[in-house]
Structures are given as C-alpha cells and as structure tokens.
Amino acid sequence: MNENLQAMQLPRESENQRAPFSIPRLADGAPARLVTLFGRLGPDGQKHVRYVFDVGTPEYFEIEIPADGPIASIVPQTPAAAWFERELHDQFGIEIQGHPDLRPLVFHDNWPDNVHPLVDDVKDVPWAHRDYSFLEVQGEGITEVAVGPVHAGIIEPGHFRFSVVGDSVLYLELRHFYTHKGTERLFQGRPADAGAMLAESVSGDNCFAHAVAYCQAVEKACGAVAPARAAALRLIGLELERLICHISDFGGLCTDVGFIVGAALATRVKEDLLQASTRCCGRRYWRAAATPGGLRLDWDSTAIASLAQAVEASVREFRELAHIVLETPSIQNRFEGAGILQKTVAHDLAIVGVVARASGMDLDVRRDHPYGHYRLLETPVPVLNYGDVMARARIRVEEVNASARLIRETAGALPAGPVLVPVQYGANFSGASAVESPRGELFYLVEGSEGLLTRCHIKSPSFQNWPAMPFAVAENMIADFPLINKSFNLSYSGCDR
Amino acid sequence: MILNVIQRSLRQSSHLIPVEALLENCKGSRMPDVQPERLTADIASCVVAACPTGALATEDFNGRKCLRLSYGHCIGCGGCVEVGNGALVPATSFRWTGVSKEQLVRRWDLDRRVEMTDETPQPEAVRTEVQRLLGRALNIRQLDAGSCNGCEAEITALTNPYYDLERFGIHFVASPKHADMLLVTGPVTRNMTEAVRATYEAVPAPKLVVAVGACGCSGGLFAGSHAVAGAVDAVIPVDRYIPGCPPTPSMILSGILEVLGRRGLK
Numbered sequence: 115m116n117e118n119l120q121a122m123q124l125p126r127e128s129e130n131q132r133a134p135f136s137i138p139r140l141a142d143g144a145p146a147r148l149v150t151l152f153g154r155l156g157p158d159g160q161k162h163v164r165y166v167f168d169v170g171t172p173e174y175f176e177i178e179i180p181a182d183g184p185i186a187s188i189v190p191q192t193p194a195a196a197w198f199e200r201e202l203h204d205q206f207g208i209e210i211q212g213h214p215d216l217r218p219l220v221f222h223d224n225w226p227d228n229v230h231p232l233v234d235d236v237k238d239v240p241w242a243h244r245d246y247s248f249l250e251v252q253g254e255g256i257t258e259v260a261v262g263p264v265h266a267g268i269i270e271p272g273h274f275r276f277s278v279v280g281d282s283v284l285y286l287e288l289r290h291f292y293t294h295k296g297t298e299r300l301f302q303g304r305p306a307d308a309g310a311m312l313a314e315s316v317s318g319d320n321c322f323a324h325a326v327a328y329c330q331a332v333e334k335a336c337g338a339v340a341p342a343r344a345a346a347l348r349l350i351g352l353e354l355e356r357l358i359c360h361i362s363d364f365g366g367l368c369t370d371v372g373f374i375v376g377a378a379l380a381t382r383v384k385e386d387l388l389q390a391s392t393r394c395c396g397r398r399y400w401r402a403a404a405t406p407g408g409l410r411l412d413w414d415s416t417a418i419a420s421l422a423q424a425v426e427a428s429v430r431e432f433r434e435l436a437h438i439v440l441e442t443p444s445i446q447n448r449f450e451g452a453g454i455l456q457k458t459v460a461h462d463l464a465i466v467g468v469v470a471r472a473s474g475m476d477l478d479v480r481r482d483h484p485y486g487h488y489r490l491l492e493t494p495v496p497v498l499n500y501g502d503v504m505a506r507a508r509i510r511v512e513e514v515n516a517s518a519r520l521i522r523e524t525a526g527a528l529p530a531g532p533v534l535v536p537v538q539y540g541a542n543f544s545g546a547s548a549v550e551s552p553r554g555e556l557f558y559l560v561e562g563s564e565g566l567l568t569r570c571h572i573k574s575p576s577f578q579n580w581p582a583m584p585f586a587v588a589e590n591m592i593a594d595f596p597l598i599n600k601s602f603n604l605s606y607s608g609c610d611r
Numbered sequence: 612m613i614l615n616v617i618q619r620s621l622r623q624s625s626h627l628i629p630v631e632a633l634l635e636n637c638k639g640s641r642m643p644d645v646q647p648e649r650l651t652a653d654i655a656s657c658v659v660a661a662c663p664t665g666a667l668a669t670e671d672f673n674g675r676k677c678l679r680l681s682y683g684h685c686i687g688c689g690g691c692v693e694v695g696n697g698a699l700v701p702a703t704s705f706r707w708t709g710v711s712k713e714q715l716v717r718r719w720d721l722d723r724r725v726e727m728t729d730e731t732p733q734p735e736a737v738r739t740e741v742q743r744l745l746g747r748a749l750n751i752r753q754l755d756a757g758s759c760n761g762c763e764a765e766i767t768a769l770t771n772p773y774y775d776l777e778r779f780g781i782h783f784v785a786s787p788k789h790a791d792m793l794l795v796t797g798p799v800t801r802n803m804t805e806a807v808r809a810t811y812e813a814v815p816a817p818k819l820v821v822a823v824g825a826c827g828c829s830g831g832l833f834a835g836s837h838a839v840a841g842a843v844d845a846v847i848p849v850d851r852y853i854p855g856c857p858p859t860p861s862m863i864l865s866g867i868l869e870v871l872g873r874r875g876l877k
Contacts (some may be wrong), residue, residue, distance in 0.1 A: 168671045221838075222802045236837035241801075263806050266785035268753045268767050270760055271803060295759045296838030307662055311688050314834055317858065318761020362764075375616050382626060382773035388768070392639035396701070398859060399761065402641055402689045410689065438615055607759045 122379035134179050134186045140170050148194045148464045149174055149548070150557050150573035153181065153206035153232060157484065161206055166546070166557070166573075172483050184209035197581055205232040205298075217246065217463070220610075222292045231299050251277035251285050256512035259592060263292045270606035274595070281591040286584040293610040301570035304354075306332050306539060306562050307406060309570065313558070314401045318571060318607030319359060320534070322351045323551035324558075328570075330485060331356035331558040335545025338537045342529035344408030345486040349524050350418065351400045352549070353517040357425065358381040358387050360468075360510040360517075361432055361550035363603045368439060371448045371595040376439045387565035390424030408534035415528055422525035424479035424507055429518040436511045440504075453598030454500060455586040463582050467554020467575045468513070469602055471497050472505035491520060491580050502587075504602040539565040551575060553605065626772045628861075634868070635776070636861040637705035640686030642854075643680070643695075644702035645717070646723045650678060654698045655721055661690040665832060669721070676721045682707050683715040683828030686856035707864045709821070709869030712844070715828065715852055721762070730836040748780040749871060752790035752814065756843060757833075758797025758808045761857040762824040766794065778864045781867065787813040798826040798833040799846045811847040821870055822849045823863065825856040 122449070126383025128513035138146040144169040154162050161181040165188070169175040179185065187210045188195045199210045200219035207230035210216060227244040251258075253339040257278050262400070263271035273289040290336055297316055301309055326348050333340060340348070388398040394417040395403075403409055439445055455465070460473040480493040498505040511535035539562070546559040554575030561569040579602060587598055651670075655678045658669045666684035670677060691699040707715055718727040753766055769776040770783070784790055787810045799807050811820070822843040825831035830842045843849050853866035 121626055213721065224801050231837055239837055261802065264754065264810050268763050268783060270755050270763065271806065294799065294802055294838050295757060295798065295800055295833045296836040300836055311663060313831055315759040318759040321761065321766045375620055385771045385773050397638065397641060398639040402617060402687060435658060438619065586643055603758060
C-alpha cells in the first residue's frame with residue numbers, strides 16, 4: 115500500500131532538474147510563497163511567463179521570462195505551481211519540461227489538442243474526442259468511487275475519483291473545470307470600464323471581492339486612487355460578503371453532520387443579512403456597485419448606519435449559535451480530527467485563506483499587503499495549528515467577529531466626499547492587485563491599451579486550494595468527505611473560470 | 612446542551628414570508644422597468660448603447676418603431692438606469708418569471724410612448740399533464756450547467772425559514788430519476804454539455820425544464836465564449852424561464868409557482 119501512496123508524494127527538488135530562475139527567498143532563507151504564475155503576450159506577440167511571489171513585503175515580487183520555446187518547470191522546487199503550469203500548457207501551448215503531470219487540466223475530452231485559447235483563434239473550435247486517464251491505485255481490496263460532475267444537491271459541478279479500501283480513502287483525484295467559461299479570454303477586447311461585471315460573475319457568492327480586486331488592478335494600472343469614502347464603503351461591502359460567506363459555511367457544516375437546528379438558524383441569520391443589505395443598499399449581493407475609480411453609487415449615512423446595526427444584531431445571534439454548536443459533544447466528535455491538512459503540505463501547496471490559517475499559516479492580504487481602507491485599520495489574523503474541520507470552523511467564527519468590528523468602526527467614521535474619480539486610460543496600462551476574499555487571496559492582473567483590455571489574469575483562492583483537498587481527505591472515511599469539502603468551501607466556478 | 616438547543620428553537624418566532632408578499636416581489640434584483648411617458652428615441656438609443664448584453668434594442672415591430680427589452684438577457688448592471696434620464700428605472704414589481712421565452716420580451720412604442728401589448732397566444736399545453744399527474748407535489752432537481760454559483764446561492768435560500776419551499780409541497784431531490792422538474796442554471800459549458808444531456812435523459816417523463824438566471828436564459832455575459840455551448844435551450848428543451856442575475860429567492864419561487872399554474876394559490 116505504501117508504494118501506491120507514493121503517487122501522492124509531492125515532487126521534490128532533484129539535482130538534474132533546474133528551475134528557469136532561482137526561487138526568491140524570505141529573510142529567514144525559506145522559499146517565498148508562490149502567489150500565481152501566468153502567460154502573457156509581449157508587444158511583439160512573443161509569449162512570456164510571469165511568476166508572482168510573496169516575499170514578505172507589502173509589494174509582491176515579480177519575475178518574467180520569455181517563453182517562445184519550452185521552459186523548465188518550477189514544480190520540483192515549488193509544488194504549488196503544478197496546476198498553474200498545466201493551465202499555462204493548456205491556454206498558451208507553452209511546453210513545460212520536467213513537469214510531473216501535464217495532462218489537460220482546463221479542457222476536457224471535447225477540446226482539440228492543438229487549440230490554445232489565449233494565443234489561438236477560437237472561432238468555431240471543433241468538438242473532439244480525446245482520452246483522459248485517471249491515476250489508478252492498484253492493490254487488493256481497492257475500489258474506485260466516482261462522484262460527479264452532477265452532485266446530489268444544490269452544488270456546483272466537479273468530478274471526484276476516490277480510491278478506497280473499505281470506508282477509508284486512500285487517494286482522491288480531482289477533475290474540475292466543468293464550469294470553465296473562458297472568462298479570461300472574454301475580458302480581452304472589453305472596455306476596462308465595463309470589466310467589473312464580468313469579474314462579478316467569476317464566483318457569484320464572492321462577487322464584490324472579485325469586482326474590487328479587478329477595479330483596484332485597473333486603478334493601479336492607471337494611477338487612479340479611489341476616494342476615501344469609496345474605499346470605506348468597499349471595506350464594508352467586502353466584510354459583509356465575508357460575514358455572509360462564513361455564516362453560510364458554518365451552517366453548511368451543521369447540515370453535513372445532521373445538526374438541523376444549527377443549520378436552519380445559520381441560514382436564517384444569513385438571510386437577515388441579505389435582507390438588510392437589500393433594504394440599505396438595494397442589492398442582496400453587491401453586484402453592479404464597484405467600478406474602476408470607486409463606486410457607481412453612494413448611500414447616505416443613515417442607510418449605512420442601519421446596515422451596521424443589522425450586522426451587529428445578526429453577529430450577536432450567530433455568536434450564540436456558534437457557541438452552542440461548538441460546545442456540543444457530538445459535533446466536537448465529528449469536527450475534531452477530521453480532514454487534517456498538515457502545515458507542511460499547506461506550505462508546499464501555498465494554500466491561502468481560512469484553510470491556510472487553520473493549518474498554521476499566518477497570512478492575510480488585508481494585513482500583509484494592505485489596500486484601500488484596510489491601510490487605516492488593524493486586521494486581526496486568527497491562526498490555529500490543528501488543521502482539521504474544527505480549526506476551520508473556529509477560524510470562521512473568529513473572523514465573523516472581526517468583520518463585524520471592522521464594519522462597525524468603518525460605518526461609525528465614514529469619510530465624506532465623492533465616491534468616484536475619473537480614470538484616465540493611457541496608451542498602454544498594466545497593473546495588478548490582490549484582495550482577501552472570503553476564501554483567501556484573490557489576485558487580478560489587467561493589461562490594456564486605449565481603454566480596452568488585452569489581458570486579464572485571475573488567480574482565485576479556490577484554484578490555489580483545491581489541490582490540497584486530496585491531502586486532507588486521505589485516510590478519512592469517505593462518508594466524511596462532504597464535511598471536509600464544506601470546511602474548505604471552495605468555489606468551483608472561481609477555480610474553473 | 613441539547614436542552615439549550617430545544618429552548619432556543621422554541622424561543623424563535625416564525626419568519627415565514629406570506630406568499631402574497633413574495634409574488635411579484637423583486638427587491639434587490641436590480642431589474643429595470645420603463646416609464647413610457649419619459650421615453651424618447653434619443654433616450655432609447657442611449658440605453659441601447661449602454662446595455663452590455665443586448666437586452667435592450669430598438670426595432671420595428673408591427674410597423675412601429677419600438678424599444679425592446681428582453682429580461683432573459685438582462686444582468687441588472689444598471690447601465691441603462693444611469694443614462695436613461697428617468698425613462699429606465701429599477702423595477703418595483705416583477706411578474707416576468709416562470710414564463711415562456713416570448714413572454715420575457717417587452718416592447719414600448721417610441722412615438723406613442725406606451726407599452727405594446729403582446730397578442731401572441733400564451734402556450735399552455737406543456738404544463739397540463741404534469742399538473743394533472745402531480746396534484747400539489749413537485750420534486751425539483753437543481754442542475755448547475757456552468758453557473759458562477761450566484762444562482763445556486765439564491766436557490767439554496769429557498770429552503771431557509773423565510774421562504775420555506777417545502778410549505779408548497781415542493782422538494783429538492785438528489786437524483787434526476789426522482790425529479791419532475793429540472794431547474795438549470797448557468798450557460799451550458801462545453802465541459803458540462805454531455806452531463807446536462809445525460810441528466811435530462813435521466814429525468815422520467817413527463818418532465819419540466821426551467822432555465823434560471825441570465826446565463827441560463829440567454830448565456831448572459833458568457834454568450835459566444837469558446838468554452839460555452841450556449842444557453843440551456845441550446846442543449847436541452849426548455850419549458851419556462853426565470854430571468855435575473857441572480858434572480859432573488861422571491862423571483863425564483865414566484866417563477867416555480869407560475870410554471871405550476873399555482874400563482875393564485877394561497
């Protein structure tokens with residue numbers, strides 16, 4: 115069985131495999147965290163690959179290499195790059211040498227091998243039939259359980275291939291990208307002014323985080339700064355979205371262990387918040403609000419004050435609920451020790467967000483790379499080391515409290531003034547920005563000329579975190595998978611784009 | 612501990628929203644409506660230019676110049692309201708949910724400044740057999756064909772204590788084989804096309820298919836993408852449409868009741 119399990123081991127640095135550049139290091143010598151890597155075309159149409167690292171400074175660190183020919187994989191040094199390089203291979207047709215697994219990631223059996231949408235013409239792409247082979251675990255008593263893409267519930271589509279012995283999961287292979295909509299390509303040629311609506315449709319329940327990340331990237335590219343009032347209102351929207359998402363996840367955890375009272379209460383508190391948002395801001399989720407340069411609309415201080423009041427009341431109820439749930443022995447029994455993600459794996463795969471903070475990684479974009487109104491406030495970052503379902507539940511409860519406080523402080527001292535400044539688009543513009551979405555670090559790069567976009571790259575936290583799921587699920591019983599999956603709460607659409 | 616839970620449950624009052632308050636309610640949906648008396652040809656061309664999905668268009672209809680609004684294409688971006696000079700406003704009530712594709716379209720005469728009434732007869736036959744067989748119960752299988760999860764979030768809300776879909780005898784089921792209705796969201800991506808067809812085939816006849824959201828109705832912003840096969844009706848037959856981006860729980864619930872011919876029901 116150990117031999118079979120070796121298939122799951124992360125590739126390790128070997129001497130005959132050299133990265134195309136030396137991986138940047140932190141002050142203490144540890145390798146820097148990979149934020150994203152993506153392809154782009156230079157002015158002459160040449161392919162380039164840009165790598166973005168977090169080197170512990172507020173600014174991200176970027177390296178770019180030409181990629182007209184094959185490039186060397188950085189996976190042996192930085193396992194977190196595995197999916198990124200597969201996507202690069204699919205989208206740009208860049209040959210990557212030394213990658214342990216270059217099977218198609220984004221495109222399935224219906225897509226022809228020789229069409230790479232971010233460099234090729236994609237008009238009338240023919241439907242193809244090609245094969246895909248799952249990694250097969252062999253041995254006595256091993257059974258495969260295939261789940262999805264259509265799941266038993268109101269869930270996004272994705273495929274899970276479990277190899278189990280009895281109840282116990284030996285290996286899980288993910289096959290995602292069922293909701294791949296070619297979003298990055300759709301940005302190309304759109305007016306930069308009209309890009310936020312597409313960003314909002316990358317992951318619907320995190321729509322405002324996507325919109326703000328996109329807008330900040332455009333603002334950075336054009337040297338614009340959103341006015342103070344817009345920045346403060348954006349913070350309120352972002353924290354409200356986080357609250358709604360975390361409370362919903364907590365309810366989902368209750369559902370998955372059959373604690374129906376907790377689940378019903380959480381859905382009710384979530385709905386209270388959505389209705390408060392409708393009353394005060396005219397929208398349940400904050401779509402059609404953010405735009406490059408600030409916000410498309412302003413709300414008077416009474417509306418924002420009453421929103422903040424509603425948040426206070428809801429969070430008070432949620433706190434009470436969370437206390438009851440987390441102190442119930444049968445819940446503790448299910449949450450504790452389930453789906454442990456080891457800190458070493460979390461580091462190797464450069465995991466972000468709640469999942470990272472529950473596995474001992476101390477990171478949060480709001481504190482480490484502050485943006486907008488977060489520059490003026492202190493963001494507490496809860497960190498736990500157990501890495502199990504319970505740790506992820508507790509981090510969410512802590513963050514709900516912190517979000518409520520951030521909303522209260524911001525709403526209590528809302529700056530006056532306009533919410534929108536005009537953005538002057540230069541002949542060529544390029545900028546990047548990151549936001550701490552409810553699921554973690556969300557990174558946007560935008561490039562364009564004359565007001566039109568030529569490239570938009572989206573690194574969603576779900577894309578980063580999905581590869582960690584098989585490691586958290588291994589050695590658990592298969593019946594716990596829904597619970598572990600919910601505790602990660604990753605977006606399929608955000609990952610697939 | 613369990614006593615605390617019971618005590619807490621007993622303290623809760625009912626949050627149920629009465630059905631009268633849900634029908635035609637579109638608060639928070641950002642759907643537009645037209646004030647025909649303020650509509651001019653100039654405003655019409657402005658709002659058409661501002662619309663990112665082609666939901667608004669000017670056309671000749673029955674020999675009259677008119678503004679056409681297709682709710683199935685509208686993503687509620689509010690662009691038309693910003694430039695519409697009061698002729699386009701956020702809708703205060705909304706009844707174009709759970710309707711046929713033709714019924715999603717409204718037209719306003721640009722000279723007479725009135726809404727043009729639709730004289731095409733409304734198709735009825737699809738629903739009768741299902742209604743006859745089911746009485747008041749309905750099993751729904753939700754199918755995500757590639758959505759951004761915005762519609763899923765709102766469909767999930769139907770089971771919370773405010774909307775409580777179960778009070779109408781309507782349940783979400785896990786298998787398409789147990790379903791009477793498929794509630795399909797999202798543009799159908801290339802990668803989901805086969806699964807969408809297979810799911811449709813697995814639902815026993817007679818079956819209803821309802822497309823939900825701008826993407827499900829028309830492809831929305833994703834129409835024409837190389838990775839998208841099209842709107843839901845490009846892949847499987849669709850009976851009724853629930854527009855919105857995303858539609859609010861009230862709109863989805865009203866739409867389902869409309870499909871079942873139960874809107875008048877208390």
